[in-house]
Amino acid sequence: MKYHLITLGCQMNLSDSERVITVLNDMGLTRTEDEEEASILGIVACSVRQKAIDKVYSRIYKWNKWKRKKPLLTFVSGCILPADKEKFLKTFDIVFHMNEVPALPEMIKQYGIVTPMSLQIATNESNIDSFWKISPKHNSSFEAYIPIQNGCDKFCTFCAVPYTRGREVSRPSEEILTEVRNLVLQGYKSITLLGQNVNSYGFDKNGKEIQFHELLMQIGEFGRTSGKQFWTYFTSPHPRDMNKEVIDVIASYPVLAKQIHLPLQSGDNMVLIHMNRKYKLEEYREVVHYVREKLPTATLFTDIITGFTGETEEQFMNTLRAVTEFKYNMSFTAIYSPRPGAVSSRWIDDVPHQVKKQRLHILNDEVEKSSFEYNKSLMGKTLPVLVINKDRKGEYTMGLTEGKINVRFLSSNESMIGKFVNVKITSAAEFSIAGEPVLAEILEESK
């Protein structure tokens, strides 16, 4: 029996999907990319994004039409708002909270019956431990995402995550470290620790669990003692909890990548208050200064929302000034749109779409400038690059630097994929660099 699974959302949803795939494969089911040949059709979605939800409805409408002609089972999971869950119960056969994935085989066996399990309102702590114990089926043989935490208790007003994934729960550090060690020993080169607020890791355990910088330190120590070359990333941290210890630890270990993703969201203190972000620009600036001091080669990524409810021109200009000051390498800039379930969805979305869009372009142009400047500074340098794939035309090999800058170079050697290669940088563009692989190309086999 075959199943087809669609993921609509962020890296956290992709990571969730990897565990759903493991559970389905362990049932003896086979995954297919062709939805028409599948008997089980599933979606892992993010219902905090309206676009994702629109896609879910469009897909289930089609699938339910198919059900008139052939037997099919449909399910949906992910970050689902309670209101959406109620609607989905009418259109999908099975609706479950991601914590309930370990019980999915039982739900499928009971297909046709509305199970108490699928109707239950999930509580955050219910099955999260068994969810984490599922070994995910990673999509890549060299890049892996490891969830270290579930939920969020920051209650940013633009976000519904506390209402879809519940409150922050930290995964036991020993499980995380075991997963990291196993993956690295299998040859994984890029490990990303995932959570809504990774750097508040352990806070929910009130002293009974190590803190985030200690978790990083243990990964760093494993890297040092194993002699393996790999890069460890994390996303997303919250600026409020980005303490000096975290940055100091990153500076101390080569396996902790010198790349920081620090969501700004707005450069105006009043907007930050309205977003309930719990930091001021001045505090954010202190973190950036410390990053620049301790990690001088680090790249800096951010997230920004333009046109949040009530954002004035003056407030936007404060964001623009912040973007100019912090010289980001990349910004995931989004036009504000109210998300169902989030506090801000109750407010008037009063900034015209055209203005939001214009602000987004202005910010992106500014980031483009600073990114280009940084990339130009890399010219002439030889950098280790993790080779990811070939480009669409097959002419270039594509990779990422430690700072996650896209690199391309001419090479027909496909065996480099998933390995570290030294590349001499010869040219720079706004968001990418290009170069030539140097001799003794593949670096890590000796490690």
Next chain:
Amino acid sequence: MEQVLTSIQKRIATVLEVRNLTESTYVLRFERVGLEFKPGQYIVVGLPGSREKREYSIYSSAVLPYLEILIKEVDTGDVSKKLKRLIPGETVEIEGPFGYFVLDGHKIATNDFLFIASGTGISPFHSFVASYPQLNYTLLHGVRTQNEGYEKDDYDINHHILCTSREDKGNFHGRVTDYIKKHPVDPLTLCYLCGNSEMVDDAYRILEKQGVPPAHLHAEIYF
């Protein structure tokens, strides 16, 4: 930044008292059930097993054996209505504490504080004052009418200024923002603002113009 306490543990607490302060505003007191918090933090409260829950700042002192929250019943709010109907012996489900609207422990004994509240935004300040008797504070409480000066006897009479916008019966007739315009604030004062968005926005801007640096401005909006 000040470290805070947080916990995701859900607790069931028995209601000890519902104390009506006005027709629409009341204090709900329930068992503490081992919950540790820092004054200024909030908890999520609802009926046991219910999906409908709301965040409320803790109103009571950190040293008392029970918890209190200050609630204004709102027409559109299911939770505030249901909680008001509770009687002693019934239970609530609480989660938390959460939040960072707390005082820096090193500054409590050394700095001057200005607390500016509108309506039930006085709740975290009540907890501050009740928990830290040594605080040197001035509390501006913005309300419409004098009867909304919730439990004003709990504050030092010399440090509590009730600003009433719709009647001339408080200590100051007008909004809290009018008060701070007429009484400029020393930039060294640590200012904490809590309440509705309009008040917080306006007060923040006025204080900034008066030279209070961002590091001395802390705000929590009640949504």
